[in-house]
Amino acid sequence: MKALVGAREQRDIERLVSKILRDLGNPEPPLHLDQVRDVLALDLKYYSTTDVGPLAEIAHRIKVAGKQLVARPGLMLDVLKKAKLSGLWLPDDRRIFIDQELPPAKHRWIEAHEITxxxxPWHKEFLLGDDELTLDPSCHAMIEAEANFGAGRLIFFGDRFARDALDCDPTFKSIKRLQGNYGNTLTxxxxxxxxxxxxEIASFGLISxxxxHADIGQGPGGEPVHRFVASAGFLARFPHIGSMDVYSLVRRNASWRRKGPVVDGIDILTDATGSAVKxxxxxxxxxxQVLTYGRCI
Structure with a gap:
């Protein structure tokens, strides 16, 4: 995600997030998004396949990839699903729409994404701009990455989360404690x-x-790995290590428990110089799913 967001755009978005937090009086975590919407004069609505009413009055004004949608809300839902949209922001109405049929745990991130x-400023131009721009897949990916970047900076209070995390032991117990403090999902x-x-420390996260237990977390097509993330330090030191290499470590150190702490141990990866690193x-x-945190020691 960060790779798609330019350094200048990151700085601009961080300034916007900092202003929101200042306008809220620099609150303590967790962030209450209803208060953010009040400050920004935004309204929140939900829609579903069983109740298209909230979309009816604005159906004729929504664009997806620069194309005007039809005025029939029922047909519009099919278009939104095909476009894989879970939320909408309408600049003229200052309204955010969220698909209420998504798991409630995802609503917070989607709302923060749409708030971003x-x-x-340039997102309004994109969403209401010319077709050549909005139909460019790379441009669309960049705009979505920027919204994700801003959402993360918002609900994790800019640099504050990093400072709080650094004050904690590098363990999954710390991650769960911070989850409670910030009110965001475990993932x-x-x-x-x-x-x-x-x-700068080599660390990784694997969701697998x-x-x-094959019935826990099997991905589409039977793939064992869902997502893999690594710190900048890991990527620099282990550029040749991929998600399946890390999954091998998880497999060797996983217990047979079906829930709770299931991975515990010390294992070795070889870095780019050929050195063994614990x-x-x-x-x-x-x-x-199994979420595994690994950190060089």
Whole structure:
């Protein structure tokens, strides 16, 4: 995500997020997004396949990839699904729409994502701009990456999360404690902990299938790995190591427990110079995926 967001855009978005937090009086975590919407004069609505009413009045004004949608809300839902949109922001109405049929745990991130769209000035130009721009897939990916970047900076209070994480032990227990403090999902907190706690230290995060229970976390097509993230330090020192290499470590150090702490041990990865480097592994199963945190020691 960060690779798609330019350094200048990152600085601009961070300034916008800092202003929001200042306008809220620099609150303590967790961030209450309803207060953010109040400050920004944004309204929040939900829509679903069983109740298209909220979309009816604005159906004729919505564009997806620069194309005007039809005025029939029922047909519009099909278009939104095909476009894989889980939320919408309408600049003229200052409204955010969220698909209420998504798991509630995802609503917070989607709302923060749409809030970012609403405050980044050039996003309005993109969403309401000419077709050549909005139909460019790379441009669309960049705009979405910027919204994700802003959402993360917002609900994790800019650099504050990194400072708080650095004050904690590098363990999964710390990740769960920070999850409670910030009110975000375990997965997003896990991701942020790996990337931001100490970027220069080689560390990684893996979301995967349980090595001993095929019914827990099996991905599409039977793939065992869902997502893999690594710190800047890891990428620099282990450029040749991929997600399946890390999954091998998880498999060797996983217990047969189906829930709770399931990965614990010390294993070795070879860095780009051929040196053996020890990693402490700490993994947790939430009953449908295994999240493993690894850090060089």
């Amino acid at each position: 769209h609403s405050v980044v 997003s907190t896990f991701w942020r902990f790996v990337e931001d706690r100490d970027p 299938q349980h090595p001993h 990693f402490a592994l700490d993994g947790f199963c939430n009953s449908y």
